[in-house]
Amino acid sequence: MELQQLRYVVAVAETRNFTRAAERCRVVQSALSHQIAALERELGARLFERTSRRVRLTPAGEAFLTAARECLEAADRARAEVAAAAGEIRGRLAVGTIPTVAAVDLPAALRDYRRRYPRVRITLAAAGSDELVERVRQGGVDVAFLGLPPRAEPKGVQSRRLGGGELVAVVAPDYHRVENEVDLRSLADEPFIDFRVGAAGRAQSDEAFAAAGVRREVPFEVSSAELMVDLVRQGLGVGMLPAAYAPSFPDLRVIRLRDAPMRVEHLIWDNRPSPAAMAFLELIRADPADSA
Template sequence: MELRQLEHFVTVAEEQHFTRAAERLAVSQSGLSASVRALEQELRTPLFSRTTRSVRLTEAGRALLVEAVRTLAGARAARDAVDAVRGLLRGTLTVGVEQCVAGVSPAQLLAAFHREHPHMEIRLRQEGTMSLLDGVADGRLDLAFAATVSPLEWRGELIPLATEEMVVLCAAGHRFAGRSGVEWGALPEESFIDFHPDWGPRRAADAAFAAAGVRRTVALEVNDVHSLLELVQEGLGIAVVPRHFARKPEAVRLVALDLLAPAASGPVSGTGPVRYESVVVLPPQRAASPGARALVSLVTSARERGEE
C-alpha cells in the first residue's frame, strides 16, 4: 500500500466522481482507476460502489477513509518537520476559515505567509465552524479560523482573535429602525434571516435566544454574508450578527441596533449583549505543523502591531 494510492482513494471519496478526482489530481482517469483497483485487490474488498452516475463508499471504504486521512496527514507532518529542521518550509498548508471571523484578514494573512514562505503550497477551505473543527481533528486542516468555540467542544489549543457584541440588523424602513436598541421581548414577532446551523454567528445567536427563553423563526437560511445583508436590506427579515457586519459596504443602508437586557418586570428571562468570539483552532493531541505555527506567528505579530 503506497501513499500515492491512499491519496488517490481519498480524493475519489471526497469528489465521489473519478473524472473530477482525476482532474483535481492532474492524472489520467485510467491511471486513477487502476490505482484504486490495485488498492482494492491488495485489501481484497471493494472500496467503492460504482454506478454509471455515482461513486459511493462501501462500508470497508468508509473504514479505510478515516485511517487514510490520518496517514496522509501524518506523512505530510513528517515531511514538514524534516524541512523545518533544514530551515525550509515546504509542502502544503491547508487552512480552514469561516467567512465571518473577526480580528484577521485571511487574504492579507495568506499573502504575507506566501511572501515569507514561497515554496509552501497554500490550500484554503471555507466552511462552517463545526465542519472546521472536524477538519482540524482528523488532519484534513492544519489549522482553522473559526467562531464561538467552547472548551467543551474542542480539547486542542484555541487562540483568541477578537471578541465583539452581536447586534440586530434591520432595513431602514423596519419598525425598529428609529430605536437605539431592541429588548429581547420585542423579537419573537420577527422573522429572521440567518446562516446554516453549524456557522458561528448562528450558533451564538441560537444559544443566546435559548438562554433568553425567546423563540424565534429563521425563515431564510443562507451560506454567505452578502446574501444575508441583501435579504435584510429588502425587508425580508432581520438578523442577529457580529457587529463588524454593520461596517461592510453592503450594509451601508442597514440599521444596527444593540440587544438590550429585558426590563426587570418583563416576561423574558434572558440577558442583554451577546458576545461573539473569533479564534484560531489548532490540533488536539499532536503538535501543529511547522506551517501552521508560522502562520500563527504572523497572526500574533499583526495583533501586536494593532493590525487586522
C-alpha cells in the first residue's frame, strides 16, 4: 500500500469520477484505475461501485476513506515537522472564519503570512461559529475565527479571546424611524432578519432581547450576513450586525442601541497545532490590530 494509492482513492471519492480524479492527480486515467484496482486486490475488498453513470464508495470504501485521509494527513504533518526542525515552515494551513470577523484584518494577515511562509498552502472557508468549532475538532480546519455571546466559550479546542464589540441595528435608507439611537424595547414591534435559532450569531441578539424583557418576531431567518443585508436593503426588516462590520455596507442606515447585544470574537485551534498553524498563531499574536 502506497501513499499515492491513498491519494487516488481520496480523489475519486471526492470527485465521484475517475476522469476528474485523474486530472486532479495529474496522471492518466488508466494509471489511476490500475493503482486503485491493485489496492482493492491487496485489501480483498472493492472500494468503489462503478456504473456507466456514477461512481460511489462501497461500505468498505467508506471505512477505508477515513483511514486514508488520516494517513495522508499524518504523512503531510511528518514532512512539515521535519522541515520545521530544519527551520522551514511548509505544509498546509486551513483557516476558517465567520464572514463578519472584525477583531483581525484577516485578508492582511493572510497576505503577510503568505509572504513570510511561501511554502505553505493556504485555504480559507467561511462558515458559522458552531460549524467551525466542529471542523477544528475534526482536523479539517487548523485555525478559525468565531463570534460568540459574552458568556459562551468554545469547547474541545484551544482558544484565545481577541476582543468584543456591540451589535447595531441596520435598516434600509428609507426606514420610517428617524432616531439614530434607540433601545431594544422600541424595536420590539419591528420584523427582524436574523440567523437561524441555535446559531451563535442568533444567540447574541436573543440573549439581549431576553435581558431587556422584550419579545420580537423574526420572520426571516438567514444563513449568511450577505443575505441578511440583501433583505434589509429591500425594507423587509431590521438586521443586527457587529458595529465594526456594519460600515462595510454604506448604503444601509445604522442605528445604535443603548442596550446593545454584545459579541466576543475568538481565535481557536487544535490541541496539537501543526508548525504552519503555530506560525499563524504567532503572527496573529504579534499583530498590533489584534485587540487581545
